[in-house]
Amino acid sequence: MASRRSAWRNVVQGGGISGEASPSLEDVSTSSARADSGKPNDGAGPRKVLRLIETLCHAQEPLRLAELASGAAVSKPTAHRLLATLVAEGWAVAYPGGRYGIGPTASGIGAAVGQGRRHTTVEAVLVELQERIGQTIHVGLRSGDRIVYTHKVEGVQPFAFLSRVGMQQPLHSTAIGKCVLAGLDAQALADLVARTGLERRTERTLTTLDALSAELAAVRERGFALDDEENEPNVRCLAAPVHTPDGRTVGAVSVSTVTFVTGHDEVLALADAVRDTARRVESVMA
Template sequence: MVQSVDRALTIIKIVSSRKEGIGVTELANKLGLNKSSIFRLLETLAAHGFIEQNKENKKYKLGYQFLELSTKLLESIDIRQEAIPYLRQLEEISNEVIHLVIYSQKEAVYIEKLEGSETLRMHSQVGRRAPIHCTSAGKVILAQLSVTEVKEIVQQRGLPRHTEKTLTTEKELLENLSMIRTQGYGIEREENEPGITCIAAPIFNHLGEVAGAISISGTSLRMNDEKIASIKDTLIEVGKKVSERLGYRG
């Protein structure tokens, strides 16, 4: 490693852990360096906007350059690219259809679909809107929204019946969303397509807002209680890992 770069990065890490700031003397003691060396490193970091000095107490804190860079990083994150390795992991352990859904402008949209190794015909297609009230992915997204926002979506789009098991009243839907929110995942049993059962977990962005969901879909015969119990923890963990890749720190 380049020693000076290593020291500068170490200083950044120490400064970032001290909300109230830190002085040159304390930094020198922590790193075992003389104050003149620490001061030169701090001045260099300050020149690039990574460190700032409080003129009143002379302590150093992180500079706004980090905020600018983090914003650029978050803007460049591709949720599909970040999620794909985890989607393949789910496909491998379940052998079922895997969906990646994003939440955009009050709609749930399929942006990735892995077919799995089992035979299954589904209406879902990449680029199409997922029925938000009767798919596991859609309901997991709704469960993270306020009741007011859910009611607005229901008022705008209604609760059209897709099968005999579709929840078609606001009361039923809100009760189901409450349960999903509590348990951290959602299950949809033949509410969207006859003979199809799905389970989904939410994805969150760096602001703590729901960004989408990941779901596993299969025939109701295969996706029984036993199989759901065996894969739900892995699905929830994958949702957390993708959320972390998007900057979520909940």
């Protein structure tokens, strides 16, 4: 059980690439340990780096330097030095306004864990759903201000989607992303939209905060989200949220099809099966 609970620490919430030239992680860790303790490096530097990464992983929103330093139990100068390297190496992302989030390097590791140690069990659950409905199935998790696909099972139709494990997609225009956004409070949603905007992906994309908020209220009420050609023309997806043991929405299970094969009502009829699969995925990952 302990190993399963720790697996959730690999659910990451970072995205984008930002950085500047900086010393190596080893150099920064060593100098940090000596500066803080006045003693030769005894492993304290690497532990501080790991605490910073863990603090970033558990944060639901980008954190200010002071919040990061407090959460990782390090001084602000030490946090600043270590973050310079974490940003340069892709482990952290520097956002406007002096905030930091987890970066794409950690996102890739989180996806690899999904494909590795727990891949067989999660995929078995997804394959069972695919065999019932014949459609393409994805699991996606939040990665900063986007979602990243961690699992994919192809459908049986004579067409294929270009999605792949590790691919990132927007939150506001995908069914998986809407599930994640539906788990945010109003202020967190407004802050995210202020950071990212609402890109018009198709003629059907929701591009105002009011319209998106109304849609997310419907998602919370019915327990699933629908992407009705909002991210790609002719592609329709339905997703049900995946939660951590403490109730946070970190991703979703989705079914994807094309409008010229599966009608709107036919997709809605899959909601119970997708919700059941999402609950089983939660159980595997808990």
